[in-house]
Amino acid sequence: MQNQPEIPFKQLLDDNKNRVYNTALNFVQNVEDAEDITQEVFIEVHRSLERFNHQSAVSTWIYRITVNKSLDFIRKKNRQKRFGFLTSIFGKEEGELSHDKGHFEHPGVLMENKEKAKILFETIDTLPENQKTAFILFHLEELSQKEIAEIMETTPKAIESLIQRAKAGLRQKLEILYNNRGI
Amino acid sequence: MKKEKWINEVFESTKNLERQEAPAFLFEKVIGKIELSKKESREVNSSTLKWAAGFAAVVVLTINIFSVKKVVSEGKHAEVQGMNSEMQSGLNNSTIYNY
Numbered sequence: 584m585q586n587q588p589e590i591p592f593k594q595l596l597d598d599n600k601n602r603v604y605n606t607a608l609n610f611v612q613n614v615e616d617a618e619d620i621t622q623e624v625f626i627e628v629h630r631s632l633e634r635f636n637h638q639s640a641v642s643t644w645i646y647r648i649t650v651n652k653s654l655d656f657i658r659k660k661n662r663q664k665r666f667g668f669l670t671s672i673f674g675k676e677e678g679e680l681s682h683d684k685g686h687f688e689h690p691g692v693l694m695e696n697k698e699k700a701k702i703l704f705e706t707i708d709t710l711p712e713n714q715k716t717a718f719i720l721f722h723l724e725e726l727s728q729k730e731i732a733e734i735m736e737t738t739p740k741a742i743e744s745l746i747q748r749a750k751a752g753l754r755q756k757l758e759i760l761y762n763n764r765g766i
Numbered sequence: 767m768k769k770e771k772w773i774n775e776v777f778e779s780t781k782n783l784e785r786q787e788a789p790a791f792l793f794e795k796v797i798g799k800i801e802l803s804k805k806e807s808r809e810v811n812s813s814t815l816k817w818a819a820g821f822a823a824v825v826v827l828t829i830n831i832f833s834v835k836k837v838v839s840e841g842k843h844a845e846v847q848g849m850n851s852e853m854q855s856g857l858n859n860s861t862i863y864n865y
């Protein structure tokens with residue numbers, strides 16, 4: 584394990600960039616934000632490469648960083664939204680919120696599915712982080728439960744449970760939404 | 767049934783999600799940011815050193831000022847005390863002389 588040949592950073596980036604970008608896109612559904620996250624992921628990879636101990640596959644390690652950076656990004660956006668809400672209550676000179684709410688812009692979604700996909704992603708966003716992660720990696724990234732367990736450093740059984748809870752939670756929220764919208 | 771159908775359609779809406787190509791020049795952008803971060807880190811270190819040196823100088827100067835003040839004040843006190851005891855002894859003597 585310790586005598587693994589060093590992989591050049593550029594090769595690592597080229598081999599994994601699409602995977603990282605698409606995962607980030609599935610978390611934030613915005614091209615600009617996904618690009619920022621992708622850059623942050625590879626900056627972290629570059630910073631941590633020497634310390635990487637090869638206890639997991641490189642792709643697993645990079646996926647893990649991608650998930651963490653995506654969740655960090657979402658948390659930061661939510662903090663900015665809360666702050667923006669407070670400043671809007673207490674008034675700002677310009678009368679504008681201080682945060683910038685990214686709009687739904689997932690280029691991978693087919694045109695005819697855009698409206699329902701937007702609803703699904705917005706509902707996924709309301710899930711607890713671990714359920715959200717497991718659902719995205721399983722349904723959108725199409726990883727196996729074993730692979731997801733390695734990324735999330737837990738067991739396949741735990742991932743199965745997370746996915747089931749995520750689906751049940753989503754279904755419940757969609758039902759409420761359906762009833763409220765009077766569709 | 768309509769509700770179930772709608773919910774299933776929402777779940778299925780991300781089926782056949784098209785994989786996207788990562789943005790162009792990603793490597794160059796990442797390396798650029800890494801270099802910028804290194805440069806900023808060097809500048810912060812240099813600036814921090816200057817502030818630390820300035821702060822240390824202020825602390826040393828302040829201690830010196832207080833020390834000098836204390837020495838001067840102790841010196842004056844000792845002088846006054848000396849004068850006091852001289853006066854006392856003078857008074858005592860004069861008292862003797864008065865006798």
